[in-house]
Structures are given as structure tokens and as C-alpha cells.
Amino acid sequence: MKVVLQDLVKKYPASDSIAVNHVDLTIADSELIVFLGPSGCGKTTTMRMIAGLETPDGGKIFIGERDVTYVAPKDRRVAMVFQNFSMYPSMTVYENIAFPLQALKRSKAEIDQLVREAAELVGVSALLKRGVRQVSGGEAQRVSLARAMVRRPEVFLMDEPLSSLDAKLRVQMRTEIKRLHQETRSTMVFVTHDQEEAMTLGDRIVVMSQGKVQQVGTPHEVFFDPYNLFVATFVGTPGMNLFDGVIQQSGDTLCVDLQGYMQPIPERFRATLNAKTPTPVKWGIRPEGIRFVDATDPNSLAGQIEIIESLGSRQLVFVRSGDKLFSVIVDSLHPVRQGENCHLHFDETRIHLFEAQNGRSLTQRG
Ligand SMILES: Nc1ncnc2c1ncn2[C@@H]1O[C@H](COP(=O)(O)OP(=O)(O)O)[C@@H](O)[C@H]1O
Ligand SMILES: [Mg+2]
Incomplete structure (x- = not known):
């Protein structure tokens, strides 16, 4: 599904600055797009507005041709994975993945099939019977991906999902997410402050600073042809x-x-x-x-x-x-x-x- 952000604005009452400042962006169907920028630049807020967890102060959001600006999160067919993913500790891996479907009152057979497919995709089929306390950090993150995927979202939002993992696992999970994207071809928005992660993952990168989009381009474009000094200095290590x-x-x-x-x-x-x-x-x-x-x-x-x-x-x-x-x-x-x-x-x-x-x-x- 295509996602269009039109002149999107968000200002939190408690804050003097504008969190998201007139953002225009078209995310293509089946694209893996990365929001990149320093802490506080408005990545999470933009994503939460796409998910319907925040209401914009201005502008519009379209998913496909549908204006979803004021549509409830549950009616958007959007799934979100957070940095600090939470699981139900007393449940098994299977039950954790099945949970969102039970809330949707699907049949037992249908739930079983969807859970097994999602588990297969992220490589946790062998862990389904385990309690979530008995899996490693990387496995838990895969389970949370499966739980987000199980509802077959049209748009998949991931907010720094790898930042709590150690360096080696992070690099490995990057490849897994890329593979997951190739297999599902769902539209994915991935948020990170890590320019290397953005460069390796994204079909395109949206570089943000202070609530504004600084440049939208392929990893090659933002690296070799930065639009301004901010992009030139934020992308690439060692720096320009x-x-x-x-x-x-x-x-x-x-x-x-x-x-x-x-x-x-x-x-x-x-x-x-x-x-x-x-x-x-x-x-x-x-x-x-x-x-x-x-x-x-x-x-x-x-x-x-x-x-x-x-x-x-x-x-x-x-x-x-x-x-x-x-x-x-x-x-x-x-x-x-x-x-x-x-x-x-x-x-x-x-x-x-x-x-x-x-x-x-x-x-x-x-
Ligand atoms: N609930 C909130 N109340 C007030 N200000 C907020 C809230 N959430 C975020 N902000 C502010 O909005 C700006 C953007 O934050 P955020 O979208 O979380 O940035 P990022 O995800 O890029 O780190 C920051 O200045 C932040 O302090
Ligand atoms: Mg954030």
C-alpha cells in the first residue's frame, strides 16, 4: 500500500518547538523506507501519526487512496514494532504471536495457520512451545516481528526495533528484515538514528532534522549527493x-x-x-x-x-x-x-x- 503524508504538522502542547513541521512524503507500495535523524527530530511522532496513535495538528495521511487522518488505529491495517517491545511473560511464544488474532476473534484453525506462517518467516518455528522468558534477546525481537506480521498489515512500522540488541545481532537482524521485506513485499517504514543501519536497509532514506525533511533519496543519493550541510555531515562515517x-x-x-x-x-x-x-x-x-x-x-x-x-x-x-x-x-x-x-x-x-x-x-x- 502506498502511504502519502501531506503537509503533516504536529506540535505537542507541552513543547515550544514543532515536533513535525510540514512534512510531505510519498512512500511507494512495497517500499522499505527509512526515517533517519538525530534523537528528537520527529521520527517517532511521524510514525505514530501514520499508526493513528497521535492526531496531527495539520495535514493529511493517506494509506492507499483512503484518507486515514482521523481513522482509529485498529482500522488502519498498520502494525508497529517498538524499540522496547513488550511480551506477555507468562505466555509461550505461540500464544504471544497469536494474541493479536485472538483479539480479532479469528477461528482456531485460521489462527494456527497464520501463527505458523509468521513464525516460519522470522525463523522461530522451533521455539513456539517455549515460554518467552526462555528465549534470547534476538529471538524475542523476532517473536515481536512475527506478532506484528501475523495480522498481515498493509503497512509495517518499525521504530528503532534493533537498538536494544548487541552489535553483532543488530547486523544479522538487519539482513533478516531485508529478507522479510523481500518475501512479504509489504510497505515498511523503519526508524533509526544510525546512519549505517539506514544505508544498508533502505530502498530510500528520509533524512530528518528538527521536524523537517532534509532530503529524500536512495542511500547512494544521500551519500554522494547531499542536499545540504546537515545531510552531508549526518551521513557517512568517518564524516566529510x-x-x-x-x-x-x-x-x-x-x-x-x-x-x-x-x-x-x-x-x-x-x-x-x-x-x-x-x-x-x-x-x-x-x-x-x-x-x-x-x-x-x-x-x-x-x-x-x-x-x-x-x-x-x-x-x-x-x-x-x-x-x-x-x-x-x-x-x-x-x-x-x-x-x-x-x-x-x-x-x-x-x-x-x-x-x-x-x-x-x-x-x-x-
Ligand atoms: N508526548 C510528548 N510531549 C511533548 N513533547 C514530545 C512528546 N513526544 C515527543 N516530544 C517532542 O517532540 C520532538 C520529536 O520527538 P520524537 O518524535 O520522539 O523524535 P525522535 O523519534 O526523532 O527521537 C522532540 O522535541 C520531543 O521532545
Ligand atoms: Mg524516537
């Missing part, structure tokens, strides 16, 4: 290198003056970025967009290697040049030594420029 600079003409070429080092601006942006007067910008490049080159390379910046951190197959190298510190990611086989002099080359296609005033990207393609 960012420095103050000034766009100005240097001979025949439009450049960014990084306090002395003149970096040519990518050809394709030169026409749109006229610089009759020097324009202050933020200049950015991801650590993966920087290479070590020979001193003879004319387009390079001299520096000195300060710190080297191993990332396994790759290494993170911090290079100082004047008052600037660059983080550079290179293959671990690339020889680097602490204290050594080096030269950095910036991949022109991976340079970002942002308006100094409002953070809007000047180099975004979309």
Missing part, C-alpha cells in the same frame, strides 16, 4: 572533511581559495557558480575522495601524516596541512608512516560546495 573557503577567479579558472591553496571547481559547476565577488562557502570532500600523490603533481596540497588508524582492509589517515586536518581513507596496503610528508589530491568529481549562510548545496545534481 569540511572547511571554510571562498569562491573566486584565479587566472582563467574558478577556484575555491582554502586559505592559500587554490582548488579548481569542477568544470560542470563553473557556469552556474559565477563569482564576480568572492563568495564564502563551505568546501567539503569525503575521506574516500582524497588520494596520496607524488610531490610532482601540480594539483596537490602538501601535508604531514599525523595519525593512522586501521579499519581492517582500509586505513584512516589524518593529514595536517597548515591549520587544517584532513581525514583520508586508503587501502591498507598503501604504505603510510606517521610523521611522513605527503601530498594530497582531491578527486574533482567528489568535491561539494555549500552556501556558507544557509548550508544549501551549490553542487547538488538532483
Whole structure:
């Protein structure tokens, strides 16, 4: 089912700020979409409005073609899994999964079939007879997924469902959720503050900050083509290198003056970025967009290697040049030594420029 949020607004009486500030979003049928943003940016509130647990102060919500803005949660065919999922501790796994169906007064045979199908999908068939106290954290989370799925929701909402699990299990459950999505093809909305989780899971990511959508795009788009400084800094670890600079003409070429080092601006942006007067910008490049080159390379910046951190197959190298510190990611086989002099080359296609005033990207393609 398609889900459409139209100019959605929510303000809690107890709070000065607006929790959800004019959000417009179309979630496609069968899409797995991820809401990503820091704590307090409005992810849960948006999700609770889709579920019908909060009433919007403005705007509309459509599920399919139906306006559900004021429809009761139980009539929306939406299921929600929370971070702190709760189970009935005195019941078995089977009874926990069956519970939502009993409330719907389904026949015993029908309940049995639906419970077994849901258990099979999340891989807890062998645990059905156990008490929920006798299953591990990861298994319990699967049971809660099965319990949400058993009603065959048209829209599946998951609010940080993996954040109470340890790191290894979290990575494993991510893959399971992806598989679950491929098998059920239900529309899923997944909330997280973890950008890595968002990147690996989402067909598309909705990046939020302070109640507003900052960018909607594929993981590739938000990573390589961020719409503004917020997205550029929130997505990607280690983060993008960012420095103050000034766009100005240097001979025949439009450049960014990084306090002395003149970096040519990518050809394709030169026409749109006229610089009759020097324009202050933020200049950015991801650590993966920087290479070590020979001193003879004319387009390079001299520096000195300060710190080297191993990332396994790759290494993170911090290079100082004047008052600037660059983080550079290179293959671990690339020889680097602490204290050594080096030269950095910036991949022109991976340079970002942002308006100094409002953070809007000047180099975004979309
Ligand atoms: N029940 C509530 N009463 C008052 N303010 C709330 C309530 N729930 C959330 N807020 C506020 O609304 C904003 C968005 O919160 P929330 O949607 O929970 O963010 P997130 O899930 O992204 O962490 C925050 O500023 C939060 O403090
Ligand atoms: Mg939340």
C-alpha cells in the first residue's frame, strides 16, 4: 500500500518547538523506507501519526487512496514494532504471536495457520512451545516481528526495533528484515538514528532534522549527493572533511581559495557558480575522495601524516596541512608512516560546495 503524508504538522502542547513541521512524503507500495535523524527530530511522532496513535495538528495521511487522518488505529491495517517491545511473560511464544488474532476473534484453525506462517518467516518455528522468558534477546525481537506480521498489515512500522540488541545481532537482524521485506513485499517504514543501519536497509532514506525533511533519496543519493550541510555531515562515517573557503577567479579558472591553496571547481559547476565577488562557502570532500600523490603533481596540497588508524582492509589517515586536518581513507596496503610528508589530491568529481549562510548545496545534481 502506498502511504502519502501531506503537509503533516504536529506540535505537542507541552513543547515550544514543532515536533513535525510540514512534512510531505510519498512512500511507494512495497517500499522499505527509512526515517533517519538525530534523537528528537520527529521520527517517532511521524510514525505514530501514520499508526493513528497521535492526531496531527495539520495535514493529511493517506494509506492507499483512503484518507486515514482521523481513522482509529485498529482500522488502519498498520502494525508497529517498538524499540522496547513488550511480551506477555507468562505466555509461550505461540500464544504471544497469536494474541493479536485472538483479539480479532479469528477461528482456531485460521489462527494456527497464520501463527505458523509468521513464525516460519522470522525463523522461530522451533521455539513456539517455549515460554518467552526462555528465549534470547534476538529471538524475542523476532517473536515481536512475527506478532506484528501475523495480522498481515498493509503497512509495517518499525521504530528503532534493533537498538536494544548487541552489535553483532543488530547486523544479522538487519539482513533478516531485508529478507522479510523481500518475501512479504509489504510497505515498511523503519526508524533509526544510525546512519549505517539506514544505508544498508533502505530502498530510500528520509533524512530528518528538527521536524523537517532534509532530503529524500536512495542511500547512494544521500551519500554522494547531499542536499545540504546537515545531510552531508549526518551521513557517512568517518564524516566529510569540511572547511571554510571562498569562491573566486584565479587566472582563467574558478577556484575555491582554502586559505592559500587554490582548488579548481569542477568544470560542470563553473557556469552556474559565477563569482564576480568572492563568495564564502563551505568546501567539503569525503575521506574516500582524497588520494596520496607524488610531490610532482601540480594539483596537490602538501601535508604531514599525523595519525593512522586501521579499519581492517582500509586505513584512516589524518593529514595536517597548515591549520587544517584532513581525514583520508586508503587501502591498507598503501604504505603510510606517521610523521611522513605527503601530498594530497582531491578527486574533482567528489568535491561539494555549500552556501556558507544557509548550508544549501551549490553542487547538488538532483
Ligand atoms: N508526548 C510528548 N510531549 C511533548 N513533547 C514530545 C512528546 N513526544 C515527543 N516530544 C517532542 O517532540 C520532538 C520529536 O520527538 P520524537 O518524535 O520522539 O523524535 P525522535 O523519534 O526523532 O527521537 C522532540 O522535541 C520531543 O521532545
Ligand atoms: Mg524516537
